[in-house]
Amino acid sequence: MEEKRADLRSERQRMLLQTLVEELGRVHPQFYYLSTIEVARALKNYIADEAKLTQDDRALLDALKPDDIQILLGLH
Numbered sequence: 001m002e003e004k005r006a007d008l009r010s011e012r013q014r015m016l017l018q019t020l021v022e023e024l025g026r027v028h029p030q031f032y033y034l035s036t037i038e039v040a041r042a043l044k045n046y047i048a049d050e051a052k053l054t055q056d057d058r059a060l061l062d063a064l065k066p067d068d069i070q071i072l073l074g075l076h
Contacts, residue, residue, distance in 0.1 A: 013064065014072045016057055020046060021073065040066035040073075 020043055025031045034042065047053070047061050064072070 009060070010072065013060055016053070016061060017043060017069060017073055020051055023051075036070050037066060040069040043069050
């Protein structure tokens, strides 16, 4: 049961991150030309400063480090 809950959490994080990648890509077209670590760092900063997220979604993403973001998005 715990494993399934962790899988659901990871999937929710992945979906939220993908949505944020698309948002950043629309605002900054050069975003897609950045290295993977730069993308992850940009997402981390966006989540912390600008992203319009619900409190639950923000809590779900706040604990992620750039390396975690890379892994979740399959950018690594």
